[in-house]
Amino acid sequence: MAAITTEGLTKHYGDVRANEDLTFEVREGEVFGYLGPNGAGKSTTIRTLMGFQSPTSGSATVLGHDVTDRKAMIEAKRHLGYVPAEMGFDEDVTGERFLRYQASLKGDSRSEELLELFDPPMEREIGEYSTGNKRKLAIVLAFMHDPDLVIMDEPTSGLDPLMQERFYEFIRDEQAKGKTFFFSSHILSEVQKICDRVGVIRNGHLVELEDVETLLDRGGKRVSVRVADPVDREAFAIEGAHDVSVAGDERSSRPTTADGGERDDGARATGDRPSSADGAAKNEDASSGGRDGTSVSFTFTGDYNDLLSHLVTYDILDLDIADAPLEDVFMRFYGEVDPETESAASGTAEAESGPEGNADV
Numbered sequence: 001m002a003a004i005t006t007e008g009l010t011k012h013y014g015d016v017r018a019n020e021d022l023t024f025e026v027r028e029g030e031v032f033g034y035l036g037p038n039g040a041g042k043s044t045t046i047r048t049l050m051g052f053q054s055p056t057s058g059s060a061t062v063l064g065h066d067v068t069d070r071k072a073m074i075e076a077k078r079h080l081g082y083v084p085a086e087m088g089f090d091e092d093v094t095g096e097r098f099l100r101y102q103a104s105l106k107g108d109s110r111s112e113e114l115l116e117l118f119d120p121p122m123e124r125e126i127g128e129y130s131t132g133n134k135r136k137l138a139i140v141l142a143f144m145h146d147p148d149l150v151i152m153d154e155p156t157s158g159l160d161p162l163m164q165e166r167f168y169e170f171i172r173d174e175q176a177k178g179k180t181f182f183f184s185s186h187i188l189s190e191v192q193k194i195c196d197r198v199g200v201i202r203n204g205h206l207v208e209l210e211d212v213e214t215l216l217d218r219g220g221k222r223v224s225v226r227v228a229d230p231v232d233r234e235a236f237a238i239e240g241a242h243d244v245s246v247a248g249d250e251r252s253s254r255p256t257t258a259d260g261g262e263r264d265d266g267a268r269a270t271g272d273r274p275s276s277a278d279g280a281a282k283n284e285d286a287s288s289g290g291r292d293g294t295s296v297s298f299t300f301t302g303d304y305n306d307l308l309s310h311l312v313t314y315d316i317l318d319l320d321i322a323d324a325p326l327e328d329v330f331m332r333f334y335g336e337v338d339p340e341t342e343s344a345a346s347g348t349a350e351a352e353s354g355p356e357g358n359a360d361v
């Protein structure tokens with residue numbers, strides 16, 4: 001049995017089409033990442049899966065229970081954990097008291113162990129907690145009844161890096177025990193670290209459903225090459241090369257696609273720009289070079305033989321070829337406009353804003 005199923009799941013808020021015809025499954029024992037830019041519809045799906053709101057149409061099950069069936073969802077929640085995006089705690093009570101109250105509702109088989117791991121200040125009133133401590137308490141509460149499936153809405157937001165790592169390790173250990181996770185995230189590095197599969201939602205539509213490994217394979221290679229002679233960017237507009245930038249080429253601050261078109265994702269452009277030998281623009285006609293050669297970098301998703309045939313035409317001083325980071329995969333992905341999904345999102349003002357300027361999604 002799948003841990004979660006959705007079939008044509010749709011949720012509209014008036015004119016806003018927050019979720020549109022979503023069909024997917026989360027398999028038992030997997031860590032499933034749910035990705036998308038702000039306003040894409042992630043929390044909407046999560047709220048529907050938790051039974052907090054009814055879908056406009058379509059259906060969904062969690063641990064085999066229909067999410068619109070109140071009684072069934074009460075049963076499901078005995079085996080279901082939830083980390084919400086907004087932690088609506090009663091601020092006047094201590095963490096300890098809140099935990100005891102939750103324990104009386106859903107049981108507690110492991111809070112001691114969880115408190116040792118995540119360590120929120122239990123004796124203090126929750127109103128005095130920092131965001132990170134509230135998140136730690138939310139994690140303890142979500143896992144204290146040892147659920148089989150945990151649904152989490154950006155669970156690591158507000159956690160410091162050390163605590164994030166501890167959380168990832170904890171998730172891996174829990175997965176090894178057969179637990180299932182569905183969580184939304186903006187942080188691609190965490191998705192890369194802990195997810196088996198990802199679903200990508202954009203403007204309310206599921207636009208990708210894939211193994212993380214396959215996505216990384218599809219992401220191709222990040223190639224950084226330093227050649228002895230001046231070259232211009234167009235020389236590397238070969239089939240399968242994306243986001244070509246040449247050190248010293250002013251225009252390379254706007255990454256290109258292989259067909260020479262410019263993409264409008266400022267964060268990537270700045271982050272990917274390689275440092276030239278002296279860091280200065282050298283040549284107005286977009287070619288460059290110098291005593292230390294010319295640095296060219298790009299993402300490559302084409303035929304490796306073509307790449308190597310092209311590279312051997314240069315006097316190569318240095319070469320580095322590595323897996324492209326998941327960011328590259330997603331930025332390219334979001335850069336492609338699908339007219340069908342774009343038009344379907346009319347009325348979703350936030351959804352139209354997209355991920356510009358974010359290195360993560």
Ligand SMILES: Nc1ncnc2c1ncn2[C@@H]1O[C@H](COP(=O)(O)OP(=O)(O)OP(=O)(O)O)[C@@H](O)[C@H]1O
Nearest residue numbers: 013016018037038039040041042043044348350351
């Ligand atoms: N209760 C609501 N009433 C009206 N519109 C809503 C409501 N909740 C969400 N929306 C709209 O639905 C769309 C999807 O929102 P949702 O919160 O699901 O996105 P998200 O992917 O979780 O975004 P974020 O990453 O910013 O949390 C947005 O356009 C949002 O403004």
